[in-house]
Amino acid sequence: MLDLRQIRDNTQAVQALLNQRGDYNLQPLLELDLQQRELEKQRSQLQSRGNEIGKLVGQKMRVGTNPDSGEIQLLRSEGNEIKTALSQLEPKEKEIKAQIEILLLTLPNLPSENTPLGKNEEQNVEVRRWGEEYIPSFKLAMPHWEVGEAMGILNFERSAKVAQSRFVTLIGAAAALERALINFMLKRHIQSGYVEVIPPFLINSTSLTGTGQLPKFAEESFKCSHDDLWLTPTAEVPVTNLYRDEILESPQLPIRHCAYTPCFRREAGSYGRDTRGLIRLHQFNKVELVKFVHPDTSELEHQSLVQDAEGILQALKLPYRVLELCTGDLGFSAARCYDLEVWLPSAGKYREISSCSNFKDFQSRRANIRFKEPTKKGTQFVHTLNGSGLAIGRTMAAILENYQDSHGIVRIPEVLQPELGREIL
RNA sequence: GGAGAGGUGGCCGAGUGGUUGAAGGCGCAGCACUGGAAAUGCUGUUUACUCGUAAGGGUAACGAGGGUUCGAAUCCCUCCCUCUCCGCCA
Incomplete structure (x- = not known):
């Protein structure tokens, strides 16, 4: 939420920034x-x-x-x-x-002054690439869904019977890999100083409003019919709302959390897209990073958040690139955002696997998350940031493809081998 | 799900419908005392909106929302949450 007083006092400036995002x-x-x-x-x-x-x-x-x-x-x-x-x-x-x-x-958040100007995703700015040497040089035997089905470890057909299309069941090695990935990511983030939380997976409307999913994006989430409860679309919502309506003491900041949750999204309006495989499902697992920081440090914390997410891809030796989103492609609540895109051989291009946003005080205003500095009077809004670290299903897809040899055999990334107790999936 | 008890400031805890943003205590901050500290004493110690350059003023908030009243923390209604017992259940 924008500051009404700022709108009142600096109408021209706010209007100009909003114009970079759309028609307001x-x-x-x-x-x-x-x-x-x-x-x-x-x-x-x-x-x-x-x-x-x-x-x-x-x-x-x-x-x-x-x-x-x-x-x-x-x-x-x-x-x-x-x-x-x-x-x-x-x-x-x-x-x-x-x-x-x-x-x-x-009203959406104002883009940060550093955010590149642009109309749409084509004008996002590529910041860096990593691991191009790991991109398979031969033609992929099978896309990840085919290799998974061939191995009998991914099952989409039965999942559609149990639920609907856009659901998957992981069997045997895939289930183990999924679990190993979650565990591996959490362990690393905990080592970097994030405190793990397992929040509720059902959340109320106030929480969704706090982080910006409501009122604008109601059609994107699943709602329970008898209760004011929704299936969480991302851990960002429950974890950010943990501190809703609280006044923190500045020495408590920054608060850094990592959280594994399943995520549920209706994917309304994307009917024709990514209909196969693990890329776009109604339910997927994700490890999320969430930070509550002093405004003075939010830029630094944002950069380190991106690095923490990148660290996972590097450890897994998955090739990726970093994009900075332009004003036209920025998410509703974000002031600044980097997307990490992993190389997906079946698509022959990079696909989003993490989105790392700085919301500044946009969410904290909505969710009323403030802090107090001993020397200053009054309260200030914290800055909130979050990013995927990473989406598990898409990571699995990337492994099934980037680690596949010309015969369709899939190796297991070295860092996961100890946990899984083998080298081949 | 059934029965009962309760929700007051950072915490504990008073509160009879009348000048109560709320006694008292603890905690915290400042000052005094001290060689320094403890103890003691004094002072201060919520948040939001709004008016004002400021000093300062106004309003609201005792779980939330309604109602009664000139006036509500106090009475009435609805909802939420917590606790205890019973039932059910991983």
């Missing part, structure tokens, strides 16, 4: 803001007089004035008039406040 108009919001403040002024004046009357009546009663006396009757009737006036004002103000809230919740 601040005028209606500003008008509502003006109305709301006027109503607030009137209301608080009435309330002030109302309080005064209450006190006066109390004083008189205390000294023994007859409750039915004229002066008290007079005060009472003025009190009633105020009540009537307030009952007219209050709903109006509430309505306007609600409208302001809706407008604010639907």
Whole structure:
């Protein structure tokens, strides 16, 4: 959520930044803001007089004035008039406040000053590549879903029977590999100083609003019909909301968490895309990194977050590149974002495997996550950041392809061999 | 799911419908005392919105939302959460 005061005081600047992202108009919001403040002024004046009357009546009663006396009757009737006036004002103000809230919740974050300008994903900026020497030089025998099915370790058909299309069942070696990957990633992140959490996988609407999935992206998540609970689309939501409505002490910062969760996404509007394999499923596993940091350190923390995610790909010797998203491709809540893309031989291109965002104070404003500095008065909003470290299913796909030899035999990355107790899948 | 008890400031804990943002205690900060510390004393110690250049003012908040009243932490209703017992269950 953007700061309403900033919108009010720096309308031009905010508008200019929003224009880099799309078509947004601040005028209606500003008008509502003006109305709301006027109503607030009137209301608080009435309330002030109302309080005064209450006190006066109390004083008189205390000294023994007859409750039915004229002066008290007079005060009472003025009190009633105020009540009537307030009952007219209050709903109006509430309505306007609600409208302001809706407008604010639907405005995206402002891009950071470092974010490259651009209209769409084609104008994202490639920052670096790693591991090109690991890209297989021969023609791939089978894409990952075929090799997985051939080995009997991935089953899509039965999963569609059990659930729907876009689900997978991992069998035997694939299940073991999945588990090993989760474990390997968590271990590394814990070593780098992240504290592991296993949050609830069902989350309420307030939590989804806090991180920015609601109200705009309701159709992307699965909702439980009898409860105000949704299946989490990413660990970002439950983990960020862990500190919702809290005031942290600055020495507690930065807080760094890593979390394994399954993720559930409806993938509405992507019907024709990635219909085969592990790339786009309704349910997938992911290890997520989440940070709560002091605004002064958020840029550094963002860079190190990206490195922590990259570290996994490097350890697995999977070739990848790093893109910085341009203003036009930035996610709704992000101010700045790097995508890690892993090389996927079946597609002959890099595919997203991690997205590392700095949300600055956008989420913390929505979720009301603040901190206090001993020397400063008042509170400030923390900066939140997160990134995949990594998406497990896509990592598995990358391994099944990049580690496949010309006969369709898949080796296991060295770092996972001890855990799995073998070299070949 | 059934029955009961309860939700007050960073924490503990008072609170009779009347000037209570809330006694008292603990904690914390500052000052005084001290060679230094402890102990003691004094002072201070929530957040949000809004008006104001500022000093400062106004309003709101005692789980949440409604209601009664001139006035609600206190009375009424709904919901949420916690605890205890019973049932069920991994």
